[in-house]
Amino acid sequence: MTTKDIIKPENLVYGKTKLMTENQMHYCPGCSHGVVHKLIAEVIEEMNIQDKAIGVAPVGCAVFAYNYIDIDWQEAAHGRAPALATAIKRLQPDKYVFTYQGDGDLAAIGTAETIHACNRGENIVIFFINNAIYGMTGGQMAPTTLEGMKTATCPFGRNTELNGYPLKISNLLAELDGTCYVTRQSVQKMASIVRAKKAIRKAFENSIAGKGTSVVEFVSTCNSGWKMSPHDSNKWMEEHMFAKYPLGDLKDTEKVHTEAK
Amino acid sequence: MEDFKLMKGNEAIAHAAVRCGADGYFGYPITPQSEVMETLMELKPWETTGMVVLQAESEVAAINMVYGGAGCGKKVMTSSSSPGMSLKQEGISYIASAELPCLIVNVMRGGPGLGTIQPSQADYFQAVKGGGHGDYRLIVLAPSTVQEMADFVGLGFDLAFKYQNPAMILADGIVGQMMEKVVLPPFKPRRTEEEVRQECPWGTTGKLPNRKRNIITSLALEAEVMENINLKLQAKYREIEKNEVRFEAHQCEDADYVLVAFGSIARICEKAMEMAREEGYKVGVLRPITLFPFPTNPIKELSQKVKGFLTVEMSAGQMVEDVRLTVNGTVPVEFYGRMGGIVPSAEEILAALKEKLIK
């Protein structure tokens, strides 16, 4: 059987979801953002909620997220996505409202909005891309930058005396009574991608069930900012990022036990 | 028979918001306007009209909630006072750029800095000239009575939706805190989801199969695109200037001297005008009701026949710059003001008029 014989619609097992637009993404080759975008789009398609999903894009690399997933979007000011999402959800309770934020947006400039939206238990989903660096502005230090990690604004490595400590903000959010589900995922391997997709779906389901805020952190790579190849970035992430940001559920009010504490 | 109620200006804002069918209020407490949210919380409109009322964690969050709500085509508002308004400026710039309707109330207090909780009008520049970054304008309404506090909520929303532009009620602490009788507007139902979709086809109400996805954004990286957005905004502002000027003139027909003042100070100027007329001086009062658009034509017309203007403000002199630009040197434009929360008296104003203009 030749390749040509196999390539037929009835044999299709994997393809681009229609919810992803034809716009070519502006992300650097190998960027984790693309995979996460794809998963969110796939879940929205599978749940058949295109007419009910409203995204809030951040300031940062994902500022143009609205160009790639074919749903209604709002573009927030830096860090303010959870405030927009709060109002969108409260004014339209039947919608699936989510924010998509990076580490600078969520854990630095938008810390107050993030914590208070979670603490109010807003029935929204927060997708959090943690790649430990500011990608869009050219690789500066993020609140989640690892100790010793070099960036444009800590060229000799993050020094905790000077710069403080990497912020495990998801752990903090898991402590809040308003969150129902806080999980840390990654998207570098097929198995992890399958798990991450399940987490996305669960978060959306929580939001419409009115259980409170769901936070899905994606420990991610920024190969341009890290100055490595995409493949090396994945390996570096597994070795270094996972040590500080271990994967797993930090909180799931459905389950009593917690993992990855 | 009209149903008069006695209440504070801030309370009137809250009642009017519920009655005009507002969908949401997002605020953060600050003196002297906290009664707006307090009244709303007591009214519990979520149980009657379905209006959402939420105390945010900051003014920054509150204005961004307004941004989110306005992006859905909803009738949303916030209120604050001067230091809080400074915090809201970023959000207001985004809302203006994204061309979203909303209502913002500023009950001004003395500044700069943390300043004082006493009344002031020193946020005129901030409200009328932009306040945040970039070239944008708000539609600015300046109430001088509790009745106008109530009436301008509906008017502000109407103008905001007509032009897809944020509207502001720029009140001073006096109008916010004083009690007067007021006739509240009649109850108007909130729009249904279908009506919102029809009135605001651009809103993020969920992408239906029959339309493209809606995107609310203020971002356009290409210079040409961003210039075109600016040109469109400017054309809209010219249209607002053409159509929406509102002002009130008192005894200006035969006046030799005209006092120009907005908000509660215009009422003190009326008292000064009466005292001046008793002494034989022909004095009138012109009160801009819209600060943007500014009533340039009526002031220009008056400048052809009067001997001079005295602008009176609770500031170091802000609106006086617009009066001077309008009059353009044809007759003297003098200024009298008090700062830091002090309200000028009619006697002071009359004395200033005599000293600076009548001589």
Add this chain to the structure above:
Amino acid sequence: MAKFKGAVVVNTERCKGCDLCVQACPSHVLGLADQVNSKGYHYSEMKHEDDCVGCSACGYVCPDACITVYKVKIQ
């Protein structure tokens, strides 16, 4: 035991040649082309068609959604 045979179609214009699919493929089917697309990227392509089992790992890890996978059961 059932055997599968797969085929991968790459949207070569959308591909940025990040190499993640090449690394993810357990059967070493994929490689980067010698040619470049209009953006100058060495896009991904099947180098060893016969080895593909249609597992879709390449598609899952592709950040740019440019991979389509087909699969058939063979004797």
